[in-house]
Amino acid sequence: MTIDRIRDAILSGATGDELASIPLPTTVRGAMVYARDVDMFDGMPTHEKDPRRSMHVDEFPLPELAPDECYVAVMASSINFNTVWSSIFEPLPTFGFLKRYAKESVWGKRHDQPWHVLGSDAAGVVLRTGSSVRRFKPGDAVTVHANVVDDQEPSAHDDSMLASNQRAWGFETNFGGLAEIAVVKANQLMPKPEHLTWEEAAVNTLTAATSYRMLVSHNGAHMTQGQVVLIWGASGGIGSYACQFVLNGGGIPVAVVSSERKAALVRDMGVEYVIDRKAEGYRFWDENGEQDPSEWKRFGKRIRELAGTDPDIVFEHPGRDTLGASVFVVKRGGLVITCAATTGYKLEFDARYLWMNLKTIKGCHFANYREAEEANRLACEGRIYPTLSRVYPLDRVADATYEVHQNRHEGKLGVLVLAPEEGLGVTDPVKRAVNLDKITLFRRHADERVHAPAHA
Numbered sequence: 001m002t003i004d005r006i007r008d009a010i011l012s013g014a015t016g017d018e019l020a021s022i023p024l025p026t027t028v029r030g031a032m033v034y035a036r037d038v039d040m041f042d043g044m045p046t047h048e049k050d051p052r053r054s055m056h057v058d059e060f061p062l063p064e065l066a067p068d069e070c071y072v073a074v075m076a077s078s079i080n081f082n083t084v085w086s087s088i089f090e091p092l093p094t095f096g097f098l099k100r101y102a103k104e105s106v107w108g109k110r111h112d113q114p115w116h117v118l119g120s121d122a123a124g125v126v127l128r129t130g131s132s133v134r135r136f137k138p139g140d141a142v143t144v145h146a147n148v149v150d151d152q153e154p155s156a157h158d159d160s161m162l163a164s165n166q167r168a169w170g171f172e173t174n175f176g177g178l179a180e181i182a183v184v185k186a187n188q189l190m191p192k193p194e195h196l197t198w199e200e201a202a203v204n205t206l207t208a209a210t211s212y213r214m215l216v217s218h219n220g221a222h223m224t225q226g227q228v229v230l231i232w233g234a235s236g237g238i239g240s241y242a243c244q245f246v247l248n249g250g251g252i253p254v255a256v257v258s259s260e261r262k263a264a265l266v267r268d269m270g271v272e273y274v275i276d277r278k279a280e281g282y283r284f285w286d287e288n289g290e291q292d293p294s295e296w297k298r299f300g301k302r303i304r305e306l307a308g309t310d311p312d313i314v315f316e317h318p319g320r321d322t323l324g325a326s327v328f329v330v331k332r333g334g335l336v337i338t339c340a341a342t343t344g345y346k347l348e349f350d351a352r353y354l355w356m357n358l359k360t361i362k363g364c365h366f367a368n369y370r371e372a373e374e375a376n377r378l379a380c381e382g383r384i385y386p387t388l389s390r391v392y393p394l395d396r397v398a399d400a401t402y403e404v405h406q407n408r409h410e411g412k413l414g415v416l417v418l419a420p421e422e423g424l425g426v427t428d429p430v431k432r433a434v435n436l437d438k439i440t441l442f443r444r445h446a447d448e449r450v451h452a453p454a455h456a
């Protein structure tokens with residue numbers, strides 16, 4: 001099979017010219033959902049919708065390449081929460097996005113299929129470039145960020161996240177990263193960190209860039225030294241990078257997690273102040289479906305006990321379960337920055353605390369090319385490390401998605417696509433050795449859990 005020739009050529013260090021001379025297969029394998037299945041979970045509560053029923057690894061035809069696009073041989077990819085959303089068809093089936101894309105141009109039309117190849121992260125090797133691609137060439141090792149930007153769209157040219165037709169690759173487009181060959185725009189490509197394996201390099205791009213924009217960028221909170229940042233889900237995908245950016249920038253993280261195991265993990269990341277929300281039993285919503293301000297107060301008191309002050313910034317994404325508390329606890333004049341509402345998007349908070357205390361809630365979404373590139377540069381320099389805890393083969397991608405949906409994971413779950421095993425792809429072993437403790441932190445914690453005695 002040709003895909004095996006491509007894989008073998010990459011593994012044996014073939015040059016770009018050699019790679020470019022290997023004929024491409026007409027079909028490749030990828031993780032997909034089908035339009036025919038979008039009703040399969042109707043009437044079920046969200047947590048019972050099982051990605052293992054809806055996700056399949058099947059062959060699909062490779063589309064023709066547009067002039068500004070590349071084919072990337074995907075060595076590894078990752079699970080993002082948007083993979084969960086696509087696989088359970090919530091809040092909407094993603095096929096509507098593909099239909100909208102189809103109306104835009106002849107190239108957009110390729111995306112409208114009765115199947116949707118998912119995945120918003122990838123690390124791999126450029127195989128072919130379209131005629132207008134300049135910065136990258138066949139043979140380049142790359143990571144891929146998920147912002148699909150239309151450079152002919154005027155609204156994309158201040159901050160591309162404000163573009164009226166901005167799209168998330170592998171979620172609002174087809175041909176995503178959970179496939180042997182992905183189709184990406186050239187401006188999604190970034191250099192792969194040389195000291196990381198394929199699977200380590202693959203897990204950073206979406207979540208690290210999102211957290212970078214939320215906390216570091218002037219488009220987000222633009223955190224300054226000494227600011228206290230409350231981080232929900234601090235050991236999760238975006239939270240684990242949020243912890244790193246706050247620590248790197250001289251901020252003071254207050255990490256919220258839901259188990260002692262996760263608390264130990266974020267402490268090992270260097271976070272001093274940790275709240276185990278389960279152990280401390282916060283119930284922001286009572287049994288009558290009303291929010292309980294006395295619980296917000298108890299939570300705020302705990303943050304003050306730890307950090308000595310109210311948080312300047314709240315890194316918010318659980319949504320319905322937590323936004324009321326986030327608005328209450330953030331400092332007078334402070335900022336709640338949010339990119340999601342995992343527990344429900346119909347949100348409630350007491351607006352009196354917002355206006356009387358001059359607080360702000362700010363929406364944030366992924367990252368523009370510059371922000372993604374900055375986050376990737378920090379990863380290349382070893383200043384941000386991957387929070388990879390587990391690796392799955394492509395054939396078990398649905399199991400990995402299920403784990404994330406059930407909140408049974410820490411950090412990020414990687415997916416091996418063309419890479420035949422873990423540990424490959426490192427071209428700077430010296431830098432790796434220097435950073436090894438951090439790079440393997442989440443992995444070691446996950447391994448300890450597996451090997452811990454059952455009663456522990």
Ligand code: NDP
Nearest residue numbers: 081210233236237238257258317318321339340342365366
């Ligand atoms: P993860 O599942 O990896 O992490 C989410 C964390 O949220 C968990 O670790 C969990 O931590 C915490 N959490 C879950 N339920 C609750 C709850 N009821 N109360 C408080 N905390 C809770 O997901 P990601 O970090 O990758 O993504 C988080 C959200 O952000 C998703 O909805 C995702 O779609 C969205 N997102 C949006 C982006 C954008 O561009 N707009 C980009 C990336 C992600 P614990 O149980 O330990 O408290």
